[in-house]
Amino acid sequence: MTEHVIRQTKQKDAVRKALRASGDFVTAQELHRQLEDDGSTIGLATVYRQLNLLAEVGQADTIQLNGSQMFRMCEDTSHHHHLVCTHCGKTVEIEPPDETWLRKTAAAHGFTVSSHTLELFGLCEDCQQGQ
Known part of the structure; x- marks a missing residue:
């Protein structure tokens, strides 16, 4: 640092x-x-x-x-992922995908996993109702 x-x-x-x-x-x-x-x-x-x-x-x-x-x-310093509303910015922390799935998917394409990020974007319930 x-x-x-x-x-x-x-x-x-x-x-x-x-x-x-x-x-x-x-x-x-x-x-x-x-x-x-x-x-x-x-x-x-x-x-x-x-x-x-x-x-x-x-x-x-x-x-x-x-x-x-x-x-x-970031209050949680462990590895984590998010659902993010593309309209209002509301954010929810979600469980990461299964590590076995990540490695299996990478291996099926000839890759090895060194790191990953995952953010899911969409509309939250409030923004869906307002549309």
């Missing part, structure tokens, strides 16, 4: 607090807007940097959704 990842700063604390309060996945721009609305003078580049550092050390999850990188505070 680099020194700037370990060191606590007012800006890092503000980003972490805002990300935790958001609950679901948000973009850096959305989080920056929220921080500004709360009176913070933190710059967008700093928000990006802090979010990426949090993701790098495993304290935040990150996904790509609709062409945007999104972040969510």
Whole structure:
């Protein structure tokens, strides 16, 4: 870990607090807007940097959704996966797929598994009812 990842700063604390309060996945721009609305003078580049550092050390999850990188505070540091609503961003942690299935599927195509990620995207129940 680099020194700037370990060191606590007012800006890092503000980003972490805002990300935790958001609950679901948000973009850096959305989080920056929220921080500004709360009176913070933190710059967008700093928000990006802090979010990426949090993701790098495993304290935040990150996904790509609709062409945007999104972040969510990660309370569970073990390997996990998500269901993500593409409309409202609601996120639910789900059980990972069976490791045997992963390895069997990879082997059927001549691969060995070194790592995996799995995010399922769709509409949550509330957004389905609103459509």
